[in-house]
Every structure is written in C-alpha cells, then in structure tokens.
Amino acid sequence: MTQKVAVLGTGKIGEALLSGMIRAGWAPEDLLVTARRPERAEELRARHGVTPVGNTEAAKTADTLILTVKPQDMGALLDELAPHIPADRLVISGAAGIPTAFLEERLAKGTPVVRVMTNTPALVDEAMSVISPGTHATQEHLATAEDIFGAVGKTLRVPEGQQDACTALSGSGPAYFFYLVEAMTDAGILLGLPRDKAHDLIVQSAIGAAVMLRDSGEHPVKLRENVTSPAGTTINAIRELENHGVRAALIAALEAARDRSRELASGTKD
Numbered sequence: 001m002t003q004k005v006a007v008l009g010t011g012k013i014g015e016a017l018l019s020g021m022i023r024a025g026w027a028p029e030d031l032l033v034t035a036r037r038p039e040r041a042e043e044l045r046a047r048h049g050v051t052p053v054g055n056t057e058a059a060k061t062a063d064t065l066i067l068t069v070k071p072q073d074m075g076a077l078l079d080e081l082a083p084h085i086p087a088d089r090l091v092i093s094g095a096a097g098i099p100t101a102f103l104e105e106r107l108a109k110g111t112p113v114v115r116v117m118t119n120t121p122a123l124v125d126e127a128m129s130v131i132s133p134g135t136h137a138t139q140e141h142l143a144t145a146e147d148i149f150g151a152v153g154k155t156l157r158v159p160e161g162q163q164d165a166c167t168a169l170s171g172s173g174p175a176y177f178f179y180l181v182e183a184m185t186d187a188g189i190l191l192g193l194p195r196d197k198a199h200d201l202i203v204q205s206a207i208g209a210a211v212m213l214r215d216s217g218e219h220p221v222k223l224r225e226n227v228t229s230p231a232g233t234t235i236n237a238i239r240e241l242e243n244h245g246v247r248a249a250l251i252a253a254l255e256a257a258r259d260r261s262r263e264l265a266s267g268t269k270d
C-alpha cells in the first residue's frame with residue numbers, strides 16, 4: 001500500500017525536504033503539506049504538485065508526519081494534532097532542541113517519535129541529517145526516517161544526547177561556511193579585487209577544499225600543511241588567524257549554538 005507522508009509547517013526546511021523527496025522519486029500525490037497561509041499552500045502545490053491539507057486532515061491521513069515548524073511553535077502544533085494522530089503513526093520532529101520526550105508527552109501513549117536534525121544543503125541533495133529514536137521508535141521507524149532524509153543527503157544515527165551538539169555542528173554548520181566566504185570576499189575587496197571575482201575565487205577554493213576533505217582520506221592538518229610552504233604566504237595568514245583567536249572563537253561559537261539548542265528544549269524560549 002502507498003505510504004502517505006505529510007510535512008507540517010512547510011517553510012524553508014520543509015520545502016527543501018519535500019523537493020528532494022520528489023527528485024528522489026517520491027510521487028507528489030503521496031505527499032501532503034500544511035502551511036499557515038493559504039497563499040503559501042498554493043505556492044507549494046504549484047511548485048511541487050503536492051497536496052495542501054489542514055493540520056487535522058494530515059494528522060488523520062498520513063502514515064508518517066514530519067513536523068518542520070520552529071521549536072517555539074511545536075507545543076501549539078502538537079496540541080492541535082494530538083487528538084487526531086492514531087498511535088501507530090510515525091511522527092518525525094525536525095526542530096532544533098525539542099526532545100522526543102516533549103512530543104511523546106503530548107501524543108497518544110506509545111506513538112513512535114524520531115528526532116532529526118538536517119541542514120539547508122538538503123536543497124542540493126548534500127544535507128547532513130542526524131537521526132535519533134524516541135522511546136517507542138523501532139528499527140523500522142528509523143529506517144523510514146533514513147529513507148526520507150536519505151533522499152536529500154547523508155544520514156547518521158546518533159544517541160539523542162548528542163543531538164544538541166550535532167545541531168551546533170551540522171544543523172547550523174552551513175551558516176559558518178557562508179559567513180567565512182562572506183568575510184574572505186571582503187578581504188578580496190580590501191586587496192583590490194572586484195567583488196564578483198573575489199566571490200568566485202573563494203567559492204571554488206571552498207568547493208575544492210570540501211571535495212579534498214571528503215575524498216582524499218587525508219587528515220585536515222595534513223591538507224593544510226600541504227598548502228603551507230616554509231617562509232611562504234600561507235603561514236603568515238595562519239599566524240594572524242591564531243593571533244586573533246579564530247580557533248577559540250569557533251569552539252566558543254559552537255558551544256553557544258549547542259547551549260541555545262538545549263535552551264530550546266522547553267519549546268517556549270523566544
């Protein structure tokens with residue numbers, strides 16, 4: 001029998017996932033979406049051929065529900081859905097910080113819940129999604145979540161206790177790289193290059209470095225050493241990065257993201 005999947009609260013992440021699932025071969029007619037605004041629902045139908053429904057209808061009809069609202073909206077959404085979701089349906093939460101227990105407390109007893117933290121490269125099928133089971137989720141439920149999120153990139157199972165750390169690393173991770181590219185492009189401007197050329201040079205360098213990190217089998221330290229010639233240019237840049245505490249700043253930044261994820265656990269922290 002065809003499995004129906006509903007994405008509830010289809011914003012940036014919900015739509016990225018949905019579009020990847022369709023690219024991977026899911027039939028749009030088996031995908032339901034919900035959105036707050038009717039214009040947004042129509043936009044999703046027009047772009048992807050999926051079926052917009054209300055939250056209640058999605059709760060009643062979908063075999064798997066994927067909740068992609070903001071953590072602060074999760075409580076209200078669950079209150080609306082809970083009376084309508086049969087306890088044998090799989091509920092996947094894509095929200096930062098929200099523990100599976102938060103959903104289990106609000107849903108029918110025994111409802112299988114899986115927590116997933118993905119990231120925006122889902123838009124180009126290069127997502128990193130980390131997946132953790134709640135109390136009642138079986139291997140089969142985890143496999144379903146892997147099937148769905150595997151459509152948009154890599155998946156990794158982790159204990160739920162590691163989810164906040166993973167959110168800091170890979171959930172927010174793309175933002176740090178975009179920020180670096182932005183800052184390095186500014187440096188190119190300072191050095192007299194036109195912005196578009198500086199952008200292209202940095203982006204291609206980032207792609208090249210990313211592919212080497214993924215495919216060379218070399219440790220990042222070795223890869224960096226290979227660029228760093230004795231009395232050359234790179235070591236002068238590295239000394240400035242060390243002088244400005246960039247390594248320590250990154251460690252502190254990711255710790256702050258992890259702490260914010262923990263803080264969102266109550267689903268009410270603005």
Ligand SMILES: NC(=O)C1=CN([C@@H]2O[C@H](COP(=O)(O)OP(=O)(O)OC[C@H]3O[C@@H](n4cnc5c(N)ncnc54)[C@H](O)[C@@H]3O)[C@@H](O)[C@H]2O)C=CC1
Nearest residue numbers: 009011012013035036068069070071073094095096118119
């Ligand atoms: N943006 C990112 O890079 C990532 C976001 N996430 C998580 O994904 C979730 C969504 O994030 P975004 O897509 O960036 O936010 P977004 O704001 O683009 O999407 C959330 C959508 O939910 C809708 N919504 C809220 N309450 C609703 C309700 N009761 N019924 C129907 N629709 C409702 C909103 O109108 C909005 O369109 C968050 O929980 C976030 O923690 C996870 C990984 C990465």
Ligand SMILES: O=C(O)[C@@H]1CCC=N1
Nearest residue numbers: 096119167171172173
């Ligand atoms: O910034 C956020 O809260 C979301 C979760 C991970 C990436 N974006």
